[in-house]
Amino acid sequence: MLDDRSGKGDAAIKLFPDGAGGIVCNWKGETHTFFADSGRKLSNAERAKRKRIAEQAKAEAEAERQKLASRATSQVMTVTQAATKATADHPYLVRKGIAPSGLLVEMAIERLAELIGYHPKASGEPLSGRILIAPVSIKGQPATLEMIDEDGRKSALYGGAKTGGYWCTNPLPKKVDGVTVLIGEGVATAISAHEATGHTALAALSCGNLERVAHAVRAKLPTAEIVICADLGNGQSDAERAAHAVGGRVALPTFTDGAQIDGKPPTDFNDLHKLAGADAVRTCIEGAAEVKAPPPAKPGDAETQSYGGGRFEVSKRGVFYTGTDKDGNEKPPMFICSKMAVIAKTRDAKSGAWGRLLEWQDDDRVTHRWAMPLDLLQGDGADVRRELASMGLTIAPTKAARDMLSTYVQVWKINARARCVERLGWHGGVYVTADESIGNSGEIVVFQNAHAIEPALSQAGTADDWRQSVGALAAGNTRMVFALSVAFAGALADVAGEDSGGFHLRGGSSSGKSTALKVAASVWGEPSAYVRMWRATANGLEGLAALHNDGLLILDELSQIDPKEAGDAAYLLANGQGKVRASRTGAARQSARWRLLFLSAGEESLSALMARAGKRANAGQEIRLADIEADAGAGMGAFEQLHGHGTPAEMALAIKDAATRHYGAVGIEWLRRIVEDRSSLADFLHNGMAQFVADVLPAGAAGQVQRVARRFALVAVAGELATHYGLTGWQQGESEQAAKACFAAWLDAFGGAGNREERAILDQVRAFFEAHGASRFEDMSADHDQRIINRAGFYRTGVDGGREYIVLQESFKREVCQGFDAKAAIKTLVANGWLERDGDKSQRRERLPGMGRVRCYVFSSRMWEGES
Template identity: 45%
Template sequence: MTSRLDEQADKEARDLARMNAARDETKAQRRKTAKAAASSKVTAKVHARFEVIEGEGIEHAGVYHIGTGRNGDGDEVELPPQWICSPMHVAAYTRDVQGNEWGRLLAFHDPDGSAHHVAVPMALLAGTGEDLRALLLSHGLRIATDKGPRSRLIEYIAQAKPDKKARCVTRTGWHGNAFVLPAETFGDAAGEEIILQSARADGVALTQTGTLADWRTRVAMPCAGNSRLVLALSAAFAAPCLGMMNAEGGGIHFRGGSSSGKTTALLAAASVYGPATFMRTWRATDNALESVAALHSDMLLPLDEIGQLEPRAAGGAAYMLANGTGKTRSHRDGSARAAARFRVLFLSAGEIGLADLVREGGGKVRAGHEVRVMDIPAEPAGGTLGIFERVPEGVTPGQFAEQIKRATAEQHGHAFAEWLRYLTGNADAARAALRTKADELLKQLVLADAAGQVRRVAQRFALIGAAGELATDQGLTGWKSGEAELAAYVCFRSWLKARGTEGDAEPASMLAQVRQFIEAHGDARFPPADRTDDHRPNVPNRAGWRKDSEATGRVYLVLPETFRNEVCKGFDHLAVARALREAGVLKCEEKGFTRSERIPAEGSKLRVYVVMGRKLLGDGDEDECGDSVDTASFFADQSEENHD
């Protein structure tokens, strides 16, 4: 009995042990399975990422963001892809020669299938990125409209790690032996790609339509025989030569009446580069003009309607464009930013001149204005055809202008590209040819001892003429040899005649100001010096006295303080006195510029400036600086050869 009970107990103990062992094995297996599952989850962990999906037949190609989230079991999984923009690749890092101004080169196609390579500064990624999106949208990139996916665009650009690097520049034109344009670089880039990196969205209108041969036939050749049109086209070819010749920038301004053909000349010059939209207007702020100039560096900058320029800003704008330096600005921390630098030759037109605008704004016209901006009468002397000297037989000036405008709309852009290929591919030969031609023309324009200001202007005309001749030698214009040189000569003589003197401008301006003061206040503020009676006039704002004699005519005795503060306002009074003395207008003692003169009306002697009125007021005739060549016969011969 006891034996059976013991056996039963042993059996139950064994069964319990087996159950516990099985349970322990199950727990171990579960732990092992859980560990394996956890390990599997770590191995298959998902990551947020960007992918570019593109290729033929793909309906919704583009840049996608694939985010992550957790499902109902708490597992991390991929979320549905979000479309960010049309296909775009971050092709390269960009930075300037100092290792600053970092950016990214973005490559994509617009809806027409045209390729775009846009260098964007990383500064555009700051903030909400609105300026960045505006820039890319203007180039044809399609971007998501929903705020969430749209905001991922900045992240996509910032996280990219391209393999290539490129050198960025912030202005067009010459950089070493390479000529950089917004969409293309000509010449040797020294082993590293050079690209234009700008935050501006509008860019430069450099497009091509038609053919070079048709542009030459329909635009350039019909301009032959018209000095202003030929000069404008020659200036378009001269602009890229400034850097090659280490020449200073500057401008040409055609001043004349409305509908005289000035805009036609600007459109013809602009067609060397692109369509009519290549031409700008003066209606812009200083900052805007500075940005435009940086995008036209080493290129022509056509600016129409100078009358739209704010008069108070006129002088400063001219200096800024000609000197090639923008304003110095500061960073937020107060440190100075590098000022924008550029080199432009600008072509301007308007019914008034720069000097008129400066005076309208209450400023004083300086000699530097006329040296930097060459003011040329739009209508040739004695002409009856507006800006033209000749038009085709049976065609009115208005019809001829319309023909030129229509031709520029249909044929443009090819000449500039071909010109750059020649300049970058033959830099040394081109530079030598330009120097030879310019030096020869300069000898015809001025004498070796010409005044410095006149010589500076003559050098610019000589370079323009030389560039036009070299472009003709390369088969770009279809003109006869000498056409561009003659146009430069004729326009230089017109500028010189309008200027009124072949010397420096300051002495002439000083004499003109003194003359204007005497003419305005002669009798009112200069009472007779010899009147001592009780009925002599009472002059409350007296500037001096006047004396009359048959030998010397009227003489003005100007009080020293009035001479310094009023007569010479805006000038150094000693420089004015020196100019008057050299012109024989100021009667001086052996030392100094004043004289001790007896004034009977005052009963004493006073020191005054003695201005010879007859000499001053009779010295206002303009110098005659007319043409010394028979341009009419030359133009007639030229038109026959160019328009057979």
């Protein structure tokens, strides 16, 4: 009934309260409801009641399963953190003749029982002694533990998900062509295969799980060679089925006639390892054969569901519908499409926009997922079929079959729920990328891209490769270390509660600024694809920002943006919200939102670029895009250390080459670490940032400077945290010192720790008098007529012997304070003692030649004292 294993006692039955039926759950978590036959035809009300009871029972069973699975995930992390690396003297490993894998750990049974809250058993017998522990993952997330005691008795973690999960001898390769992955049933088989060949080997932990694990590997590594290392006997047909499903091969152990091990015939590759050695294992695996035809299907392989007097059937052959004619006779099955599973019901955070999560494989065996909105099926369904076909689903050409495809998607019953999100990044404790959701939220979280631009995350090589190449070459170079720390910091802005903001590396051609951008991009993806250009419209920048939410946006060549729009673009990216636009009905449509850090480069600063269009950059724009001199001051452009390379140009080529060969994997590893530690990171970030700000801020620093200092502090702490996790290979303090050096460069370019707008006001006022003090002001003590063109006011000698300027009201507003709010300018001038006041008023009544007593602004000679 449930395609269960025979003779294992592996199903559970729960009866309904009324005793009229119950629910059966098997070892795979599948459920089936049943009711007793009453011997009479049920009324519509009775059938409806039974349906409600069955649906409620399934929902309760699913909720309990998810609760247990979530608890098991927490227990896995607790146990693996407390366990120690397995040693070669463990009795099980000694008996199996294998060395401990790097991902195998161990722990005393007493300590293990204390951590997980119960004493694990195998066939009713408690495990004992030192327990080997193999952590099992599903889609990269911890799911359960395979526990093996000294006598070889095995037990899985209670409540942990096992279907589709596997244990690895070493991490899977990161999307690299030409790799081979081996899949066996047990831990010992996987280790023997790995030791003999050097290939990554996975333990599926049961023969019935081989196919699911094979699909998981194929989805992650589309071009990998997959070899199923079969056990002789019952597991052989499962291995063949798994190999055929993913285009892999099957390896069978070959023994001499009459071979015995422990008094029994040998069956697996570990037995072969013990009897004939690693060379024999390697020879059998290298001779693995292709499966020419699919093995006979086991009973129950096809899933069915009744509909409209007939039934849908989903199997490896595809999706079919079998109906009946008017006489009740069964028609031949109608092919609808290649195999496509309805994974879950989808909806957004407000329980709207309902849809279905669909999954299928194309002819290249690449797995596709699509969160399909149900409203697309309310027409003729052509949009849905067009999207599915474009991603490789084979669809029947007849109208009847195409219409039935829409019906299948809508009526196929599924209890699982998935949450659709339109933004990458943090959603509670889960970090969503375009390919996966990192973290455990109790439900599937799916990214639904509403933009035409595709996310640029990609991987090549491993995190270790990146650390030993890009990370090592960046060490000792403040601009490179800072750029990489910015790349890590983007994902922490939400945790730290910091707003969006940017950094701009300014320098001449070949100064190393673009190299720094590519190095930073290597944390997340292929540098040439990840780095974008400033040459974009406001709409384009909104789309880019939304796709880099809770991450890093990199924009090169600031000079390519229209100078008239540059300031607005800086505001747009840093403010984290796009324009509010109207929908087709005229109602306000929700605007795009994001939180990110952005890294920029160009030959001129934002203020210099805006000046070319006759616009003045205000302080708000300049602090949102902090300007940093790309030249580190060591006479080598952006570099201070060349790490054995003869010239800065050779160093730049070396680090760019490393970045193009190893990228992306370190970013995903970084996300896994911070997702796991998110609950404790807020305090860590707060304390680290506070200390950094205290170290770098001059006394009396303005609020603008403090705000930028916090952004630099986030970058410093992010780099130190990445170093703590072992991702960068730098010495502790490297990221902090780089951030301090770059902050000092920014502060110098900004003009000091005071308020930038106040300094700008004072500079402009002083410049006005320097330019016009002798030509546009009339001497009040002159005894002859003066020819003053475009007069702005008068001047006289003050009581201190210095010159005072009396400015007429209109000249003050239109020229002296041009571009600034007049009230803010007056406040600044009064605070600095440049304006003579009349009591509490900023204007004074003065008797002026030919004008009588008028209100005007009197500037004292203090404006010439010291620097503004």
